[in-house]
Amino acid sequence: MKNNRSFLAIPYVVWMALFVVAPIIMVVIYSFTTADFSFTTDNFTRMGTFAVIFTRSFKLAIIATLICLLVGYPLAYAMAREGKEFQRVAMLLIMLPMWVNFLLRTYATMSILENNGILNQLFSAIGLFDFLNNTMGTDIQYFRMIGTQGAVVLGMVYNYLPFMILPIYSVIIKLDQSLLEAARDLGANSLGVFRKVIFPLSLPGILSGVTMVFVPSVSTFAISRLLGGGIQMMLGDLIEQQFLGGAYNPHLGSAIALVMMIIVVVCMWVMNHFGEGEEQAVML
Amino acid sequence: MSTNRKNRVGSRLYMALVFFFLYAPILLLIVFSFNAGKSGVVWQGFSLQWYAELFQDRLIIQSVYTTLLVSVLATAIATVVGTFTAIGFFSMRRRWRAPLLTVNNIPMMNADIVTGVAMCLFFVAVFGGWNYLASNYAFTVNLFGAIYRITLPKLYLGFGTLLIAHVTFNIPYVILSVSPKLRQMDSNLVDAARDLGCTWLQAFGKVILPEIMPGIISGALIAFTMSVDDFVISYFTAGSSTSTLAMTIYGMTKKGVTPEINAISTILFVVVLFLLIVVNVRESRAEKAAAKRQLS
Numbered sequence: 001m002k003n004n005r006s007f008l009a010i011p012y013v014v015w016m017a018l019f020v021v022a023p024i025i026m027v028v029i030y031s032f033t034t035a036d037f038s039f040t041t042d043n044f045t046r047m048g049t050f051a052v053i054f055t056r057s058f059k060l061a062i063i064a065t066l067i068c069l070l071v072g073y074p075l076a077y078a079m080a081r082e083g084k085e086f087q088r089v090a091m092l093l094i095m096l097p098m099w100v101n102f103l104l105r106t107y108a109t110m111s112i113l114e115n116n117g118i119l120n121q122l123f124s125a126i127g128l129f130d131f132l133n134n135t136m137g138t139d140i141q142y143f144r145m146i147g148t149q150g151a152v153v154l155g156m157v158y159n160y161l162p163f164m165i166l167p168i169y170s171v172i173i174k175l176d177q178s179l180l181e182a183a184r185d186l187g188a189n190s191l192g193v194f195r196k197v198i199f200p201l202s203l204p205g206i207l208s209g210v211t212m213v214f215v216p217s218v219s220t221f222a223i224s225r226l227l228g229g230g231i232q233m234m235l236g237d238l239i240e241q242q243f244l245g246g247a248y249n250p251h252l253g254s255a256i257a258l259v260m261m262i263i264v265v266v267c268m269w270v271m272n273h274f275g276e277g278e279e280q281a282v283m284l
Numbered sequence: 285m286s287t288n289r290k291n292r293v294g295s296r297l298y299m300a301l302v303f304f305f306l307y308a309p310i311l312l313l314i315v316f317s318f319n320a321g322k323s324g325v326v327w328q329g330f331s332l333q334w335y336a337e338l339f340q341d342r343l344i345i346q347s348v349y350t351t352l353l354v355s356v357l358a359t360a361i362a363t364v365v366g367t368f369t370a371i372g373f374f375s376m377r378r379r380w381r382a383p384l385l386t387v388n389n390i391p392m393m394n395a396d397i398v399t400g401v402a403m404c405l406f407f408v409a410v411f412g413g414w415n416y417l418a419s420n421y422a423f424t425v426n427l428f429g430a431i432y433r434i435t436l437p438k439l440y441l442g443f444g445t446l447l448i449a450h451v452t453f454n455i456p457y458v459i460l461s462v463s464p465k466l467r468q469m470d471s472n473l474v475d476a477a478r479d480l481g482c483t484w485l486q487a488f489g490k491v492i493l494p495e496i497m498p499g500i501i502s503g504a505l506i507a508f509t510m511s512v513d514d515f516v517i518s519y520f521t522a523g524s525s526t527s528t529l530a531m532t533i534y535g536m537t538k539k540g541v542t543p544e545i546n547a548i549s550t551i552l553f554v555v556v557l558f559l560l561i562v563v564n565v566r567e568s569r570a571e572k573a574a575a576k577r578q579l580s
Binding site for chain 1 (some may be wrong): 365
């Protein structure tokens with residue numbers, strides 16, 4: 001292209017300055033000020049009181065990310081080895097749930113896990129509780145699943161698993177088959193091929209999958225509220241409460257949001273560091 | 285060979301399990317939209333009453349309408365702006381492009397809640413300043429002898445801010461899916477078109493656009509999906525008077541979701557399923573036709 005068309009980007013650059021950069025500057029300003037806009041770092045020092053919520057958020061998000069990786073990687077791998085038609089259908093099946101609003105899916109999960117939910121009904125129908133009560137001498141009518149950390153992790157895995165599968169799949173599908181053949185010709189067994197060739201080459205997909213699962217998991221507030229029964233509060237709940245909830249304090253909320261943003265920047269930096277030019281992997 | 289087949293059965297079984305896990309709640313949702321009772325866990329017989337009541341429910345219909353309207357508008361705006369911006373970025377020097385692409389990545393990478401909260405703060409602050417101005421200043425205009433007093437309209441969070449937020453988080457996805465197509469395009473094609481007397485706009489319409497069309501379409505699809513599925517950013521930017529379907533559902537989860545919601549999601553699910561199947565069948569037919577052409 002001889003004549004320069006860079007000016008076409010100008011409207012969006014202005015838009016970004018207004019609606020991406022300016023809001024972030026607002027968050028920074030709010031997080032370092034008090035209600036009457038004098039400088040303070042109190043918002044950050046006060047965060048120590050929320051250490052429990054911070055550790056819980058990170059713990060649950062890390063567990064959910066690991067489970068997604070352990071479940072999603074084999075699935076992506078198995079999918080990539082199937083025929084073209086199969087892959088197309090499988091791809092469709094993975095994308096489809098995303099079209100049902102995640103709140104609804106989470107709500108449906110809730111009705112599965114509830115004390116009188118489908119799962120407990122199933123257990124009692126097959127006589128599991130009677131069996132347990134008879135053999136162990138206990139008296140349980142149901143398993144309590146809602147309101148536990150396990151339920152929150154399940155909700156996260158359930159909602160974000162496709163975000164792990166898609167980038168890994170798109171990296172594996174593009175692997176150069178001749179590399180695998182070369183490895184086999186040089187005497188590697190299938191485990192060796194996987195460990196030395198496939199896995200290292202799919203690392204960019206893994207990293208973008210991990211980021212795409214971890215970031216929304218650590219910041220969720222709806223999943224923890226629905227499945228955590230209101231007792232498993234997470235960082236997202238904390239922020240939400242500072243803005244729209246009872247504990248109105250946008251300055252503290254901004255400070256927590258800023259910390260979260262820094263976490264994301266670190267994640268992004270790590271990703272750029274490992275997977276260069278893998279923009280496409282982030283997408284699909 | 286036999287071990288290979290055994291492996292394949294194992295891996296397919298595994299896939300089936302994962303898909304069951306992904307679909308169980310959705311199936312449940314669909315089944316209980318036909319429940320005669322209000323319960324989401326106890327089956328009380330088949331009935332279509334929730335579908336009938338759905339169309340009487342102003343709140344739900346209104347929020348579905350808002351969701352679709354904001355998604356369609358945001359997707360249309362984001363697709364046009366994103367495509368031109370991608371071309372702009374493409375012909376930019378690396379020194380300028382790299383930092384701009386980093387900023388472009390921010391809304392995609394940032395946690396939704398951070399984006400939502402940041403925009404909420406920004407809108408509230410800007411509107412606060414504007415409304416202060418509006419309530420204290422008025423212009424008087426003398427038009428053909430009659431004096432008009434013009435007061436600035438007050439601004440609040442609502443559909444406008446919701447749309448701005450959606451456009452903002454959609455554009456990066458369009459840029460991201462159009463850019464690779466631009467890079468793959470043979471730039472000589474554009475030069476050839478120009479040499480043969482096309483203006484840039486003609487070259488754009490006849491050469492660039494057809495080349496990058498797949499990227500534009502997939503970008504638009506992703507943008508639309510993101511818009512329809514979004515809850516968190518809408519929640520912080522829509523204010524109290526506007527409500528998307530997701531926000532309505534969230535409001536309901538506090539006091540119990542009515543099966544009407546199951547009904548509307550079943551309808552949406554079936555529509556999406558139908559559309560995806562149509563698109564996929566057409567794509568696979570086109571691919572097969574292309575393969576046949578190559579053979580002959």
